[in-house]
Amino acid sequence: MRGLETLAAAAAAAYLLLVLPAHAYFGLTRREALIQFPVLASSTNPAHGKAHLKQCDLLRLSSKQKRLCRREPGLAEALRDAIRLGIVECQYQFRNERWNCSLDGRSNLLNQSFKETAFLYAVSSAALTHSLARACSVGRMERCTCDDSPDLENRKAWQWGVCGDNLKFSIRFLKNFLGQRKVGKDLQAKVDMHNTNMGIKAVKNGLKTTCKCHGVSGSCAVRTCWKQLSPFHETGRLLKLRYDHAVKVLSTSNDAMDHSELARPQRHGRLSKGTAALRPTDLVYMEDSPTFCSPSKFSVGTAGRTCSREVNCDSMCCGRGYNTQSRMVTFACHCQVQWCCYVECQQCMQEEVVYTCK
Incomplete structure (x- = not known):
């Protein structure tokens, strides 16, 4: 099970x-x-x-x-x-x-x-x-x-x-x-x-x-x-x-006990047998993840996703580059508290640059 x-x-x-x-x-x-x-x-x-x-x-x-x-x-x-x-x-x-x-x-x-x-x-x-x-x-x-x-x-x-x-x-x-x-x-x-x-x-x-x-x-x-x-x-x-520090585990067989266990790889290719090496606070996995860059059975890929040019466009767009588009957005500005019970704001507009993965 x-x-x-x-x-x-x-x-x-x-x-x-x-x-x-x-x-x-x-x-x-x-x-x-x-x-x-x-x-x-x-x-x-x-x-x-x-x-x-x-x-x-x-x-x-x-x-x-x-x-x-x-x-x-x-x-x-x-x-x-x-x-x-x-x-x-x-x-x-x-x-x-x-x-x-x-x-x-x-x-x-x-x-x-x-x-x-x-x-x-x-x-x-x-x-x-x-x-x-x-x-x-x-x-x-x-x-x-x-x-x-x-x-x-x-x-x-x-x-x-x-x-x-x-x-x-x-x-x-x-x-x-x-x-x-x-x-x-x-x-x-x-x-x-x-x-x-x-x-x-x-x-x-x-x-x-x-x-x-x-x-x-x-x-x-x-x-x-x-x-x-x-x-x-x-x-x-x-x-x-x-998740960022998740531990990849392997399987080992214990023939004497007739069951398999998880093992955490150590340096120089050695294994620490059994689950004792795994901390209860570790997230563990067994398979390397796909890139999630292109459409697959696991995701729709990253094409069209919004990204930040300074932070993650290079990574999220997987080297394909990104499109740049300018648009005007409306936001509340110059807000003042009016006597006694409400806030009055003006409507301002500013240009916003949006980056989307190709």
Whole structure:
């Protein structure tokens, strides 16, 4: 069985594109295509009744996952939020790269073991972890509430309108939902699982304790503390850094134990056998990535992409050169605050030079 197949989606007009073809974790295969379905209203609104059941039915889930989804009215919405969160952050982090996290070629990428595949696994599991923890703290999920750390006073937290993000429940629920299994000799599954767990750890490492003082004249007679997740953009930046330093792994066979392991190449061609050399914070991959310069089954290439002449045109345009075009753009200028309640601006125009790859 293979590891988690990445959740990947984008909000486009009134639709979300959802990739939920999965092996081991989601109980599906890698042959599923993109699914398109309308954005549904929040299931937490009583007026929508059993709307969450319809949302669960629209997701490609295993039988077990669908049962869990139907029992958790807020889960489908949390999954939808995770999809949006993951794809938006992925596209932001790769906005200046040849591969820009486009949905085009996504399913083919997920069949490989590139650095980009590793990032998709990590950012998707991180988005799931983050969204589930936040869903608990804002009251969307019926079976969880604020963080229940023994050193925090949840009752006071609720009283003051502060609720800790419940990361412990999120991780515990996620492991049950994904149904992690032993991967045996499947090296690709080992890689996928490692990158999935790395995404979860990235969110966990960003958890911090925030405190607020209450009392007369600003004194700290009462101190309320809660657990708070870092903004997901910080997690995305960390994952992009791990992508930039991703580790290529090889496979070795352990005949005595009758199983295969991952190995990290060392200097002078030597191998460090076993997984001990791999850090839990490493993103790992097994195959060299394509250039993403020309249209292929993995991407549409970089022709027509906007670039910055000083920063990345040479790299993004793959030596083909770029076109230069001038255009006039309108922007707000000479803004002034008017008595008492609004800002008044003039409309100015300026010439803007745009560079696009040939």
